[in-house]
Amino acid sequence: TDEELEVLAGSKWQMVANEMREDIIAEHAELEEVIGDFLQTHGITQEKFLWAHKILLSRAMTFYREGGSRLMVLGPGQDMFNHSCEAVGYEDVKLETAEGKEMLVIRAFKPFGEGEQAFYSYSPASNGRLLLMGGFVVPENPFDSVELMLTFPVNPSSAPLFRQLAEGLRSAPLADGAAVAEETQDEFLQLLPPPPERPTEAALHVRLMAKTLSDQLERVLAFLRLDELSRSLGADGLNSDRLAASDRDANARRRALTKLRALLQQLRGRFARSEAEDAAELAAGCADPRRARALEVLLGEKRLFRLALQLIDEKTDTVDVA
Structure with a gap:
């Protein structure tokens, strides 16, 4: 509703x-x-x-097919298995072919005892995705995430450097028959317009997660420093050495940290209520279970913004001390 x-x-x-x-x-x-x-x-x-x-x-489950197509499958008994965040990966549920027939194969990711409930992983999905696709959430979900989407102007000199930085982005490429999650590809860079035309813009997508948050923020900072160099130098004198030098430049790093902090604060400001208010309502026992599940989604995202801002402040303090 x-x-x-x-x-x-x-x-x-x-x-x-x-x-x-x-x-x-x-x-x-x-x-x-x-x-x-x-x-x-x-x-x-x-x-x-x-x-x-x-x-x-x-x-149902959706599976990746060779060539990029997808197949939705609802197997007998498959929906009786509940989701586990413990089974990280895509080997426990696969679509396989044997003797010309496609089969839905569910494998135990660990030994299960008699009478013990067996789980599999629906995907490394955040609570937002679990809520929309399954109608449930997992408290303290380790795959909770928030997304950053940034765009940068690109010129012939900066395009190779943007591609170079993109090589360090995390992603989980899917093999034929692997289960699909919308959040599978964690980070990517898209140059626009696509080849063979010369790109004029770079779109960066990053899914921030608690377990890799510090490293992810560092990669975003590298893109921000490259953007600043590209704007100041234009197509002249921009190279990988200049980009590496900007990492050692305390002023350049501080400016990038300031930009990133402002962006994170802006995104956190979209929420109508604070993290503390959501946590207090859940702790008091929310009467409406649907509202409680939605609050769990918001709480996970607000938690990540708080952690990210704390890390930005720590990194800024380190620059100031140096």
């Missing part, structure tokens, strides 16, 4: 949920134009169509 979506204000998942709902409603409208009599005869209203989509999304 709109009221439930309003709880997610400030999170990207509010926008994602709205877009998903609009797409499903539009799909139902298209079907009505083609098979309206069939839908009416069987009582398939817009509300029931939305419900059916929720069931499918919360139960």
Whole structure:
């Protein structure tokens, strides 16, 4: 409902949920134009169509296919397994081919005893994704994340350096038959427009996570320093040596830290309430379970912004002391 979506204000998942709902409603409208009599005869209203989509999304798994296509699978008994954050990776659930037949294969990622509940990993997904796709959240989810998206102007001299920095970005490439999560590719750089045209803009996407937060922030700082050099030097004199030197330049590092801090504060400012307010409501026992799950999503994201800003302050203090 709109009221439930309003709880997610400030999170990207509010926008994602709205877009998903609009797409499903539009799909139902298209079907009505083609098979309206069939839908009416069987009582398939817009509300029931939305419900059916929720069931499918919360139960089925999507698999990557060679060439980039995807296949949605709902296997008998597969939806009885609950999600575990412990099974990190993509080997416990795969789509495999044997004797010309495709099979959904679920493997135990560790020994399970008799009577013990067996789990598998739905993917290294944040609580936002788990909420939208499965209707549940995991307290203290280690895969909670917030996204940074930055764009930088590119010239012929800076484009190779942007590509060079992009080689250090974390990503988890998928093999044929691996389960797909929207958050699988953690970080990437996209040069626009794509080849063979000469790029004029670089779009950086980073999914910040607690376990790798410091290293990720350092990579973003490198992009910010390159952007500053590119703007000041233009196409003349910009090279990898100048970029490396900027890392040793205390003033350049401080300016990059200041920019990144301002960006993180701006993103955190989109939330209507503080982390402490959300935590207090959950601790008091939220009466509405749907609201409680949405608050867990917000709490995880606000926690990450707080940790990121603390790290930025620590890095700034180190520069000042030096």
